[in-house]
Amino acid sequence: MLFRSGPARRRSRGRSTGLRPLVVTVSAALAVAAAVLPLSAPAASADAAAPAxxxxxxxxxAGLGTVGSTALGANTAVWDSYMNDPEVASLYKSAGIGALRYPGGSYSDMYHWVDNTAPGGYVAPGTGFDAFMGTVKATGAQPILIANYGSGTAQEAADWVRYANVTKGYGATYWEIGNEIYGNGVYGSGWENDTHADKTPDQYAREVKAYAQAMKAVDPTVRIGAVLTMPGNWPDGSVAGGDTGDWNHTVLAAVAHDIDFVSVHWYPDTGNGDRALSAVRRLPGELREVRNLLDRYAGADSARVGIAMTEVNSDSGGGAFTSRPNGLFAAEAISTALENGVFTVDWWDTHNGAGGVTTVGGETDYGDMGMLSNGSCSGGVCEPAVNTPFAPYYGIKTLGALSDPxxxxxxxxxxxxxxxxxxxxxxxxxxxxxxxxxxxxxxxxxxxxxxxxxxxxxxxxxxxxxxxxxxxxxxxxxxxxxxxxxxxxxxxxxxxxxxHPKSGTGSSAATVGAPGAPRTTAVGADSATLSWPAADGSVDRYEVYEQLGTNLQLLGSSTGTSVTLPNLPAGSRHTVDVLARDKAGHLSRPSVPLTFTTSTPDDSTCTVSYQVTSGWGNGFVSDVVVSNVGPADIDGWTLTFDWPSTGQSVSSSWNAEVTGEGQHVHVTNGEHNAELAPNGGNSVEFGFVAANDGANPAPTAFTLNGTVCRTIS
The missing domain is CATH 2.60.40.1180 (Golgi alpha-mannosidase II)
Structure with missing residues (x-):
């Protein structure tokens, strides 16, 4: 959250700019065995008012994951004099909120926990750490604590861990290192307090390692989080002068094996509440790119590194913060984030303060990014009584009614x-x-x-x-x-x-539990081998299903706890669930999902290197190098690939003619680079400027004159 002098409204900055359905090809044998689960359509009521x-x-x-105890969260702030009102804890509990983040956005990077001070900012009485933990306990929630990176030290953070978990026995698990540190001015826009002389992502990474080491020396059970930029949102892809990479790649390359989760913030800069609702379509692709980055840099450790969305709001500029569109946005955005692998989504914030007052859908919108009123006034218009719920609160409470941990x-x-x-x-x-x-x-x-x-x-x-x-x-x-x-x-x-389920049907009738989380043990260009922990009960066999929207396609089955899936397309992405079938034929609940991407063939006669050389959140420049490593000369070539995201498109190019139709891109040689000599005798390089509305993942497969090439990262 941007730096505030007290409960100020967020300033707009940067851009927040999807995921395409994967067309899956399976072998004839698997296609014959393919199964789609039976459809149950209860009859509509006879007095239905209108055709649907x-x-x-x-x-x-088709499992999308498990709702965790910290799934629904809220931010609290030490400048908020109402943060520890007993009524607040009651409202949190009623909504099912299980995580409370403290001490509050950008204040975190100038806050000193030991004396409850934030030099240069206002700290309200009664907002110290122990008072906050009283609210956490009354809510039945877990704290998410932000260690002061901006003006603090690793030792100060370690002392906080000692006080919280050794002296007081609070059992505080989740600790972020700083807030929006990329907003320290290194990319030209600065709101985050950072007193380090070196403000680069390299310096942040060095400090994260030091903080993690010091804090875990006190309590090895704490989970440490590092700050990332949200893919497709400023300053994602930006490289500061003198740096060798952007924030995410630089930080993760250094700390991916030292951290337990990453923290991202999401404020789609859309202008109004309805457009913010529409922007949620970008979220799955952006979160998939976060996981791609973790897979790349954490490798085998990736599965244990979680994703936390520790701030979210619509950032709708012209209003619609306290009115109905933002309540719907809260429900839609939080649900979507949880379904796409986030373990906690924390609304910004509990109380904030009145901003520009508008009328939205016939109701007053107070321009307040809080979920509860703080009774402030703007332009002569005053909010309702303190702690009156605004629309986002009801959006979150609806999710609490939908599910439990x-x-x-x-x-x-x-x-x-x-x-x-x-x-x-x-x-x-x-x-x-x-x-x-x-x-x-x-x-x-x-x-x-x-x-x-x-x-x-x-x-x-x-x-x-x-x-x-x-x-x-x-x-x-x-x-x-x-x-x-x-x-x-x-x-x-x-x-x-x-x-309620009909007796004797569905997973409630199964005598076996859900299998454990699957993982890949080998991934090739045309196959993948998966394994998983056994399900409880007497299992007849396990079945691996691929998600195709709301349909499932059977890809393989096994009487053991592993299977190899053959005949998968090179460079293709797959999301699968494992289900157990009992002796009576009933299917269990699904496992948590696993997403993997097949590789490209090592023995291909061509190679392609694809690199993003610069980016600015909603646009980028890419450089592509094509080589012929086969024995035959190529005179005239065509390269094709597909964008992984619907929001990616080419606007101009050089050294080749690049055209696009939807997500499909077609490249043909220029006048002077039609020949590709055999055995890697020469390479052809071309580039383009492109736009991205949302995430900007790299294409996974390139085809040269009909041959799938080996992709070089």
Whole structure:
């Protein structure tokens, strides 16, 4: 969070600019064995008001991960005199908030815990560390603590760990090293306090190693987090003068094996709440790129390094902070982040302060980035009473109603004439119930939905319905307003359905538990070998399914706890779940998902090197080198590749003609570089300027005159 003098509104800075469906080719033998789980579509109620314009499909066997105890979080700040009000802890607990971040955004980099001071900033009375931990305990949450990097030392951080976990026995697990340190001016924009003479990412990496060593010497169980920039958002890709790489690559190259998680912030700079809702489509690709970076630099350690989104808000500029669009944004963004591998999403913030007052959808928006009112005024207009919940609070509370820690997130999707105005998220609860969240993001149009289920059959009872819609006094019980197979969604509304399974069906009937988390033990250009911890119970066999939207494709099965998947395309990305089948034929719950990318062939007759040489968040320059290492001369060549993200596109090029159609890119030689000599006799180099609306992952496979080349990183 940008530097504040007290509870100030975030200044806009930088740009936040997706993930394409993967077309999967499998062998004929696997295609014959392919299985799609049976569809269950409960009948719609006879008195449905209108034909459905949307179909929502939920696949209870397509796992997206487990909801953790820290999934829903909030930021607190030492300049907030209301942060430890007893009512605040009660509201946190009611919403299911399980993580509280302290001492507050950019204040963290000038805050000294031992005397509760922040030289140059205001610290409210009663906001010291022990008082904060009282609120943490009353909430039943876990703290996420930010060690002072800007004006602190590794020793000061280690002393804080000793006080927290040895002296007081608080058991504080998660510790970030600094806040938005890349905002220290090294890239031309500075808001973060950093008193180091050397403000480069190299210096930050050196200090992270020192902090981690000192803090873990006191308590080896603490988990240390390093600050990254969010891919596709300023200053991602920027390289400062004298540096050899951008922030993320420099930091991770040095500390990937020393840390336990990375911390990113996400503020889509969109201008209003509706556009912020639309921007959530970029989030899966951006988070996938974070994981790609961890895979690259942490290697075998990558699986143990978590991703935390420790600040999020819409950054909507023109308003829509306290009004309904931002409540929907909170539910949509947090759900999407959790489904894409984030273990905690922490809203910025609890109390903040009134900003520009506007009217959004007929209600007053106070321009306040807090989830609760602090009673401040702006332009003669005052907020409601202190601790009155704003719309984002209800968005987060809806997620608390949808799931509990330990529940499994599962795939869901929408289709129909409503377009992107309706979206959905789902969880398979620990007791076998299915929770479905339905969002109507239209400010004025009511939408009707048909609900269909894969791997789950609902019983005949009407589901429990909880709803937050215009006119509702918060999140209300609306049981009786929807059926298992149909619902009508009011404009700007969130609806949670909780359905019971029909006896003897689905994973609740299985006598085996979910398999453990799968991992790759070998990945080649056309195959991958996976292994996983055994499921509890008497297993007949394990089945590996690939996620294709809300459908599953059987890729392989095994009576043991490993399998090799053959005939995969080179450079292709796959997300799979492992399920156990018991002796009676029932499938278990899915494992957590595993995503892997096949390599390119080592024995190819061509090689391609692809490098991003500079970037600025929403644009970049790439350099490509092509070599012919085969025995035959090539006179005239065509190179093709696909962008991994829908937001990537070429705008200009040199030394070759580069054209694009959708995500497919076609490159042909120029007048003077048509010949590629055999056996690596020469290379051809070309480049281009391109744009990225969101993440900017590198292409995974290049084809030269029909031959898949070996990609050189």
């Amino acid at each position: 314009d949307t179909t929502v499909t939920v696949n209870a066997s 330990g529940d499994s997130m599962v795939a869901s999707g929408t289709s129909g004439t409503s377009g992107s105005e309706v979206s959905s998220h789902a969880v398979l609860r620990a007791d076998g119930d299915l929770g479905v969240l339905l969002l109507n993001k239209s400010p004025a149009t009511e939408h009707t939905v048909d609900l269909r289920y894969l791997g789950f059959t609902a019983d005949s009872a009407a589901p429990r319905v909880q709803r937050w819609a215009p006119g509702d006094d918060g999140l209300v019980d609306a049981t009786g307003t929807a059926m298992a197979g149909s619902a009508t969604l009011a404009p700007y509304s969130l609806t949670v359905l909780t359905l």
